Amino acid sequence: MTLALALVACACTSPSGSSGDLGGADDREVRQPRRRLDERPAGEPEEVACESGTSLCGGACVDLATDPDHCGRCGHGCLGGACVEGKCQPVTLASGLGGPQGLAIGPDGLYVTLLHENRVVRIPKGGGEVETISSSTTSPWGIAVTPDAPTRLVWGETRGAASNVVTCEVPCDDPKKVAVGADVWHVAIGRPFAYWAASSQSAGSIQRCRLDDCSMVFDVVENQPRAHGLVVSGGSIAFGVRSSQGVVRRASTSGAGLTDLVSGLDAPKGLATDGTTLFVAVGGSRVIARCPLTGCAPGEQSTIALANNPHTVATDGVNVYWTNGLAEGGSIHWCPVEGCSGSGRVLATGQKNPYSIAVDDEAVYWTNAAPDGQVMRIARP
Numbered sequence: 001m002t003l004a005l006a007l008v009a010c011a012c013t014s015p016s017g018s019s020g021d022l023g024g025a026d027d028r029e030v031r032q033p034r035r036r037l038d039e040r041p042a043g044e045p046e047e048v049a050c051e052s053g054t055s056l057c058g059g060a061c062v063d064l065a066t067d068p069d070h071c072g073r074c075g076h077g078c079l080g081g082a083c084v085e086g087k088c089q090p091v092t093l094a095s096g097l098g099g100p101q102g103l104a105i106g107p108d109g110l111y112v113t114l115l116h117e118n119r120v121v122r123i124p125k126g127g128g129e130v131e132t133i134s135s136s137t138t139s140p141w142g143i144a145v146t147p148d149a150p151t152r153l154v155w156g157e158t159r160g161a162a163s164n165v166v167t168c169e170v171p172c173d174d175p176k177k178v179a180v181g182a183d184v185w186h187v188a189i190g191r192p193f194a195y196w197a198a199s200s201q202s203a204g205s206i207q208r209c210r211l212d213d214c215s216m217v218f219d220v221v222e223n224q225p226r227a228h229g230l231v232v233s234g235g236s237i238a239f240g241v242r243s244s245q246g247v248v249r250r251a252s253t254s255g256a257g258l259t260d261l262v263s264g265l266d267a268p269k270g271l272a273t274d275g276t277t278l279f280v281a282v283g284g285s286r287v288i289a290r291c292p293l294t295g296c297a298p299g300e301q302s303t304i305a306l307a308n309n310p311h312t313v314a315t316d317g318v319n320v321y322w323t324n325g326l327a328e329g330g331s332i333h334w335c336p337v338e339g340c341s342g343s344g345r346v347l348a349t350g351q352k353n354p355y356s357i358a359v360d361d362e363a364v365y366w367t368n369a370a371p372d373g374q375v376m377r378i379a380r381p
Contacts, residue, residue: 071379079363079379080126090332090348090378093127093365100367100375102143102187103356106151108170110358110365112375113140113155120155120172123375125363134172137164142187142196152211154194156184165196165207167214178214180207186239186270190232190253195220197227197239206230206239206255220255229271229280233293238278240268248280250293262296265289270312272320277337279320281310288313288322290339304339314357314364319381321347321364323354330354332366334381347378 050061057067057074064072064086071083078088098116105111109122111133119135120143133153143155151170157163161181168175182198182205189195193208204227206220220237228242238250238261246265251258266284273279273293280289280301286308291301304320311325315337322344324331330351335344347364355369359380368374 077379079377081378088379088381090376091127092374093125093377094121094123094130094375095372097121097130097373097375099369099371100373101141101355101369102155103358103365103367103375104143104145104153105358105360105365106145106153106170107148108151110375111143111145111153112367113137113143114373115139115141115158115369116371120153122170125360125365125377127377133170134166134168134175136175136177137166139163140166141183142185144187144189144194146189146191146211152189154187154189154196154211154214156180156187156196156198158183158185160200163198165194165209165214165217167194167209167211176214178209178217180217185228186230188230188232188237190237193253195230195232195237195253197224197230199225199227199242201226206237206251208253220253221249221251221258224249229269231271231273231278233273233275236293238271238273238293240265240271240280242267242269242283244284246282246284248278248291250295259295261293262289262291262301265301269310270322272313272315274315274317274337279304279313279315279337281307281313281322283310286310288320288335288344290320290337302339304337305333305335305344306342307333308343311355312357314359316359316361316380321357321359323351323357323366325353325355325369327353327370330368332357332364332378334364345381347381348376351376 054061057070062070068078068083072086081091082089100112101115102113120133122131139158141158146152164177180198182200184196187196195208204224205222226242229240240248246268247263248261269283270281287303288305289301290304308324310322313322321334331349332347333344352368352370357366363377
């Protein structure tokens with residue numbers, strides 16, 4: 001009887017439930033009571049189990065295929081556009097425009113040249129009233145704008161030998177014109193100067209003037225017939241010569257050190273750069289080409305994607321975007337800067353002669369340069 005009582009006592013004092021552990025109170029395992037499934041500590045979010053076909057985004061179950069605030073992935077908003085099959089759809093910012101051609105993103109909106117209306121307009125990035133900035137122009141095309149205040153505009157005309165470059169400070173009450181003697185398709189800014197490609201079949205040059213006083217024009221690079229496309233990066237400029245055996249060239253912003261970056265291109269058009277790499281919309285061979293700003297040997301430039309009558313190209317340093325400028329069935333495509341297969345990835349279809357393209361931190365913008373044209377926007381992919 002004494003032995004049995006001792007064993008019972010031993011079992012009752014074991015902190016771990018075994019009969020052999022006689023540790024003291026400091027060694028005992030502390031057990032937490034089980035929490036019922038419907039109990040949560042204060043402030044702890046409720047666990048959400050989403051139904052099949054939906055995903056948890058910000059504490060709510062959403063359909064990534066159709067939700068305009070979470071389109072394709074959580075947090076990817078469509079900026080007012082619809083979400084269809086996980087892809088944001090474009091938004092029309094302005095319509096009924098007479099031949100919108102040049103497009104530039106300013107600190108206070110989008111600046112657009114209207115070729116058939118002989119005016120320059122400003123459109124809010126989110127859409128709204130189309131404001132005339134200047135009607136003191138004829139056949140305007142290329143345009144550039146300073147990225148911060150004071151907002152200065154530079155645009156070029158396409159009137160052949162009667163063409164001007166026009167400069168002004170917004171609201172452009174007193175625009176200044178200077179004769180340049182050739183069509184101006186592309187304009188760029190590298191403070192304190194504005195640069196442009198003055199282009200004709202038999203002559204052409206890269207020219208510049210001061211932004212704050214464009215009364216005197218200087219030839220940066222002379223004898224460049226059919227100069228087309230222009231970018232300024234650091235202390236250098238790059239431009240294309242549009243022909244069946246076209247070339248992209250680079251020089252310093254003063255014109256020194258002219259060199260061929262890449263040759264043998266069939267009709268290079270628009271250019272863009274991220275500061276180290278140059279991207280070229282090649283109209284004749286219908287590709288988007290890539291080459292370091294230091295240059296490529298003939299044939300060494302890489303094709304990052306196929307295109308269909310590409311006009312212009314833009315980059316945000318991560319992706320490259322371009323317009324396939326067909327009068328009917330035009331489209332907007334994109335590709336990572338490293339390249340992708342085939343014709344790239346589609347941003348928008350069903351566009352009418354998309355021409356200029358630009359990108360900022362949120363969206364991609366472009367002009368549909370039809371007689372009854374539009375300015376469009378879509379969220380960055």
